[in-house]
Amino acid sequence: MGQQQLLLIVLGVIIVGIAIVVGINLFSASSLEANRDGVVADNMNLAALAQQFYKKPTELGGGNNTFTGFTIPTNLASTANGAYTAVVAAQSVVITGKGVVKNSAGKAYWGVTTVTPSAITTAVPTLH
Template sequence: MGQQQILLVILVTVIVAVATIIAIDTLQESRQSANEDAVQQDILLILGEAQAYYFRNASLQGGGRSFDNIGIGDISIGDSTANGTYAVSGSGNTLTVEGTGTDEGVFLRAIAELQGDDFQVQWEYEE
């Protein structure tokens, strides 16, 4: 093989290696983003169930128009799913839901305040 052909083979090998590294990095970012989206969706489900808890009378194992004694046990989704683990705390008409994803670096916190029948949600993302 000529010297030119050997240089061409080395160049192609380097290009393929760099492309492979970029592809792997892109896939990892995509997986992390998908996990973050899934955790956010689970938190929205928790908020929906928490809203029902808030309006349910205390005699029916609800909050009686308060989040004071709410816990993750009051939510049917439970404290974990395939997407991550969750914690719920509340006070008055404010509810905080924290979700830690299965991928490293995925953590979301939703602070929701019930105004009338609707939540006003503030999202916090930590990396």
């Protein structure tokens, strides 16, 4: 082979290597963002369950206009997206979801959702 052909082969290998690294980085970033969205979706689902509990009469297993007694169902306390905890007060519930996918610095997204009898608010998830 001539020098020009060897140079083209080396150049081709370098370009393919760079493309692979860029692809891996894009996949990692996409995976982290998908996990963030999943944590928010799970938080909203749990918030809806908390409001259902609040509005349901005691006779039907609800809170009868109080959140006291609400717990996260065991099968939803940990999902493929993260782990969830709830701090329950009589008129509010604060649900915290901790994502499972970590960035290169070892930090994962945490989502916090506050539930009241008439509203559900979710803060923008942050890395912890």
